[in-house]
Amino acid sequence: MKILTLITTPLAILAMAGCASAPYNPANNTAGRATVYEDVRSSGRVQGIGIESQDIASMTDKMMRDMLANPILAGRSPSPRIIVDSEYFRNESSSRINKNLITDRLRIDLNRAANGRMVFVGRHFSDMVAKERDLKRSGMVDGGTIRSTAAQAGGDFRLGGRIASLDALDPNSGTQSRWQQITFEMVDLELGTIVWSGIYEMKKSAQNDIIYR
Amino acid sequence: MIRQLPLTLCLCSIVTAGCVQTPIIEGALPGQRISDARAPNATMHMNRVVIIDRNLQTEQSSKLAVERAGSSSNPTGTMKVFATIRNRTTFPQQIEARVQFFDSGQIPVEGPSPWQRIYLDAQSIGNYVTSSARADVAHYYVEIREAR
Numbered sequence A: 001m002k003i004l005t006l007i008t009t010p011l012a013i014l015a016m017a018g019c020a021s022a023p024y025n026p027a028n029n030t031a032g033r034a035t036v037y038e039d040v041r042s043s044g045r046v047q048g049i050g051i052e053s054q055d056i057a058s059m060t061d062k063m064m065r066d067m068l069a070n071p072i073l074a075g076r077s078p079s080p081r082i083i084v085d086s087e088y089f090r091n092e093s094s095s096r097i098n099k100n101l102i103t104d105r106l107r108i109d110l111n112r113a114a115n116g117r118m119v120f121v122g123r124h125f126s127d128m129v130a131k132e133r134d135l136k137r138s139g140m141v142d143g144g145t146i147r148s149t150a151a152q153a154g155g156d157f158r159l160g161g162r163i164a165s166l167d168a169l170d171p172n173s174g175t176q177s178r179w180q181q182i183t184f185e186m187v188d189l190e191l192g193t194i195v196w197s198g199i200y201e202m203k204k205s206a207q208n209d210i211i212y213r
Numbered sequence B: 001m002i003r004q005l006p007l008t009l010c011l012c013s014i015v016t017a018g019c020v021q022t023p024i025i026e027g028a029l030p031g032q033r034i035s036d037a038r039a040p041n042a043t044m045h046m047n048r049v050v051i052i053d054r055n056l057q058t059e060q061s062s063k064l065a066v067e068r069a070g071s072s073s074n075p076t077g078t079m080k081v082f083a084t085i086r087n088r089t090t091f092p093q094q095i096e097a098r099v100q101f102f103d104s105g106q107i108p109v110e111g112p113s114p115w116q117r118i119y120l121d122a123q124s125i126g127n128y129v130t131s132s133a134r135a136d137v138a139h140y141y142v143e144i145r146e147a148r
Helices: A002-019 A053-068 A100-114 A123-137 B004-019
Strands: A081-083 A089-091 A157-169 A175-188 A194-207 B048-051 B064-073 B079-087 B093-102 B108-110 B116-120 B125-131 B139-146
Touching (some): A053 A175, B048 B064, B064 B139, B079 B093, B079 B116, B079 B139, B093 B125, B116 B125
Parallel strands (some): A089 A157
Antiparallel strands (some): A157 A175, B064 B079, B079 B125, B093 B108, B093 B116, B093 B139
């Protein structure tokens, strides 16, 4: 019987230890804390048929990736000088939008991702540069530490584009639909040829009771 | 000796129970990594298309099938990723996809990208195609959810 005790005791301990397996930690699958902030890349609580933050984030990201995959723009040596601003990017649609939201985001995303594969000319800052150059050349200020050049940088390619729309209204229900087409084109600034094109389109319909400002 | 057996077992249980101490919750909690054979999808697998929306797919049923997925190189050295998704339902579906890119050390180098909307007609296929912005990319991870 002493032998029986010696056998059963360790067995009992082993059996109990076997039951104590590592617990599975399930997710606390509940909603997060309420906040006024929203993800700019997703539809928000206030939605209409106009161009919204998720559309701008999506279209600029798509164009940026497409341009960086294009060897004419991103595979040249030396890197091409590119102008991306809203000067030749026109809004002909019925949507109220600040075009700079699109062109600024596109330029900044491209510049950050290109990492030298494209060089961006800040043509919208040209008057700022001209003033400083005048001050330097008049002797009012010294020449700075970088270098001096004969002129500001000229561009090789420049962004042009258009926002267009087609609206439809059901007077019975008040439902409005808007098809919007945003085109992006990169133009050779010597030849005038279009070396790259991109298009982004969307159609939304809703009771148009949202006011865009 | 037979009389000693229940006593031994009882003592053994008490000793074992005494070892189970209630943990004290204090201080910041480290982030968890779930590694459990019973939850094989609880970890992230590189170069995969995943459906993150339970409205689209559960363990028992799914509205979508990921028919093809893969990557190739663009002429500029960036990575092109594609996924072909089939709508298994007889209803049109709108889904959204996004990608994150990682380098050879599985360090995130880009993303997540904004959601791109994909329109799927009933029983039809749709494609998600995108490219990385950088050339030093080795892995991708595509997420799909129901459009909102």
